[in-house]
Amino acid sequence: MGRSYVVTGAGRGVGRAVVERLLGDADHTGRVVAIEFDAAALAWVEGHPGGSRVRAVIGDAGDEAVAERAADAAQEGGTLAGxxxxxxxxxxxxVHSASARTVLDLVTANLAPALAGCTTAVRRFLAAGTPGAIVNVSSHQAGRAVPGCTPYVTAKAAVEGLTRALAVEYGPRGIRVNAVALGSIRTERYDDFLDRQGADGAARIEHEMALLHPLGRVGRPEEVAAAIFHLLSDEASFINGATVPVDGGRSVLARDPETRDPEAREPETREPGAQ
Known part of the structure; x- marks a missing residue:
């Protein structure tokens, strides 16, 4: 039997790209279980070329019962590995316009899926006596806050803290826990946002995104999937407790009004009488 995996939020975007990347490793992957709250977003599973190697579980990823169902389905198809x-x-x-309870509920909505997933995975790895890897998807916002996004920023910072805590506690048991901190990624949600801005608005945003990311563009879901695939693999066997930026350099860019165009030549300076 091969290795099996569970991916939450797998209906579209990054989640689906991760599922497809894992299924592409046919020599090692037994089954990939895709958890998604929106049943319509998993319609692609039916008739997928992967056949029984991909399974859909509909439900809230923050619900431990849903996570347990996904773990069962994964283990039916192989050894749960990631x-x-x-x-x-x-x-x-x-906080000036929403109640503390509303903000806390939104923090929980983003933190609970990671906690439920980690809890279920750790327990299954320990019960089976097998090593395993967990990858939590975070954001550049965990370290660089965007105004108005308090719940998301707070939750992602907590996810990175959870990643470190579990890596330390369960590393001695053969369980690695890492995170990827994403920059802006061109998903369906991103494209829908641009479509709502109109041509001029979309062009302005695309220009700003190019400035924010030193690679001059936003990322692609398959690029994130490749990084996650590596962290799940044996090639990353000594990576534990890390938060890996997958952001095109966004988190290390310092924008400054004195920034110079690297293509521009410095003005020549000559000493008096120099030839």
Missing amino acids: WVNNAAVFRDAS
Whole structure:
């Protein structure tokens, strides 16, 4: 039997790209279980070329009962080897206009799926006596806050803390826990956002995104999937407790009004009488 994996928030975007990347490793992957709250988003599973190697579980990734069902389905198809916590809720709120309870509920909505996934995965790895890898999907916002996104920023910072805590506690038991901190990624949600801005607005945003990411563009879901695939693999066997930026350099860029164009030549200076 091959290795099996669970991916949350797998209906579209990064989550689906991770599922497809894992299924592409046919020599090692037994089954990939995709958890998604929106049943319509998993319609692609039916008739997928992967056949029984991919299974859909509909439900809230923050519900331990849903996570347990996914773990059962994964273990029916192979040895549970990895778990990817990608599910997220994108809803903004600020404390001056929303109640503390509303903000806390939104923090929980983003933290609970990672906690439920980690809890289930760790327990299954320990019960089976097998090593395993967990990858939590975080964001550059965990370290660089965006105004108006308090719940998301707070939750992602907590996810990175959870990653470190579990890596330290369960590393001696053969369980690695890492995170990837994403920059802006061109998902369906990103494209829908641009479509709502109109041609001029979309062009302005695309230009700003190019400035924010030193590679001059936003990322692609398959690029994130490749990084996650590596962290799940044996090639990353000594990586534990890390948060890996997958952001095109966004988190290390310092924008400054004195920034110079690297293509521009410095003005020549000559000493008096120099030839």
